Amino acid sequence: MNKQDKISIIVPCFNEEESIPLFFSAVKKVTDEMDAKFEFWFVDDGSEDNSLSEMKELYKKDPKEVHYLSFSRNFGKEAALYAGLQAASGDYVAVMDVDLQDPPDFLPRMYKILKTENYDAVGCRRIDRTGESKFRSFLSDRFYDAINKVSKTEIVSGARDYRMMTRQMVNAVLSMKEYSRFSKGIFSWVGFKTKYLEYHNIERVAGESDWNTWKLFKYAMNGIADFSQVPLSLAVWIGLVSFILAMIGILFVIIRRIVDPSSSVFGWASLVSIILLVGGLQLLCIGIIGRYIGKIYMQVKERPIYIVKEKK
Known part of the structure; x- marks a missing residue:
């Protein structure tokens, strides 16, 4: 060689x-x-x-x-x-x-x-x-x-x-x-x-x-x-948690209705679940879009990838 x-x-x-x-x-x-x-x-x-x-x-x-x-x-x-x-x-x-x-x-x-x-x-x-x-x-x-x-x-x-x-x-x-x-x-x-x-x-x-x-x-x-912007990531997690809570709430209302036919599916429980479901999905989508916008934002600032203090 x-x-x-x-x-x-x-x-x-x-x-x-x-x-x-x-x-x-x-x-x-x-x-x-x-x-x-x-x-x-x-x-x-x-x-x-x-x-x-x-x-x-x-x-x-x-x-x-x-x-x-x-x-x-x-x-x-x-x-x-x-x-x-x-x-x-x-x-x-x-x-x-x-x-x-x-x-x-x-x-x-x-x-x-x-x-x-x-x-x-x-x-x-x-x-x-x-x-x-x-x-x-x-x-x-x-x-x-x-x-x-x-x-x-x-x-x-x-x-x-x-x-x-x-x-x-x-x-x-x-x-x-x-x-x-x-x-x-x-x-x-x-x-x-x-x-x-x-x-x-x-x-x-x-x-x-x-x-x-x-x-x-x-x-x-x-x-x-x-991309990895903390505020935008937080928005994604809040939306995801809201969505999961909404799904749990909806399942609770449905199961309660099955177990107890006399119970009503209407009222604050179902309303809160629907609001959390829709709001969570919206926030999740906005957060995902925001991550890509954040990437564009960081790229157009043209900051150096690193700064050297010493070199030999």
């Missing part, structure tokens, strides 16, 4: 001071055995711990390979990933999580596939979720079912951000300038031929994940609607 090939590894980080040195040590053992040049881009997404200090230590030890970006505040993983892709200069670009849930020993195989086979990207997907709660796994599976039904862009179930791409595909991803980003969808939308490697779930090497169930749910909603 050509030694002149350069591979950039993008590593978004948020409060990962324990994982960063472990990650670099594990990945470096793999990359040192590969016939290519490497550069690491650690992106500090406004961490509140000593993540940036750990990046600086790695930079001091290996300034030729290690680089870092530090945001002025927390902009989110999607912004960190985008910033890393913009900074990367490699012929091939890989994206990895710092918690070592993405197996580093896949890197040589991914590189070989891109060099010898007709693929533009090699992604990874988990075939199980060992170690996660059944409830969280259930929600994840339902998310993939839902998004693939409502979207023309197919999202592979269990797909991770962990992948290696050609420079051509990276440039295509960077050409998409939208403010609200959902990388799994973007990677699929740009097309290009992608091969997926399967593996079993791996536990974090250190620390705790910042991605709790609620954050994952919001991320999923962002992927479906490509």
Whole structure:
């Protein structure tokens, strides 16, 4: 293989001071055995711990390979990933999580596939979720079912951000300038031929994940609607709750009528149920429309996706 090939590894980080040195040590053992040049881009997404200090230590030890970006505040993983892709200069670009849930020993195989086979990207997907709660796994599976039904862009179930791409595909991803980003969808939308490697779930090497169930749910909603404005989301939930209460009220009135034929279906109970039903549906629809209007609003403001405070 050509030694002149350069591979950039993008590593978004948020409060990962324990994982960063472990990650670099594990990945470096793999990359040192590969016939290519490497550069690491650690992106500090406004961490509140000593993540940036750990990046600086790695930079001091290996300034030729290690680089870092530090945001002025927390902009989110999607912004960190985008910033890393913009900074990367490699012929091939890989994206990895710092918690070592993405197996580093896949890197040589991914590189070989891109060099010898007709693929533009090699992604990874988990075939199980060992170690996660059944409830969280259930929600994840339902998310993939839902998004693939409502979207023309197919999202592979269990797909991770962990992948290696050609420079051509990276440039295509960077050409998409939208403010609200959902990388799994973007990677699929740009097309290009992608091969997926399967593996079993791996536990974090250190620390705790910042991605709790609620954050994952919001991320999923962002992927479906490509937007996440809190006030508009609140309107959707109020409408949904009102609709559910209305349905419960209507069922109560009907069941009461069946059990007790002498009871009347008219009166305050049925009236309130109907009002909640209609009002809830209206608010739900307005909220959904509002989410898309909110996306347009955020896009036309043309705010930067991220702001860099430090870069080496």
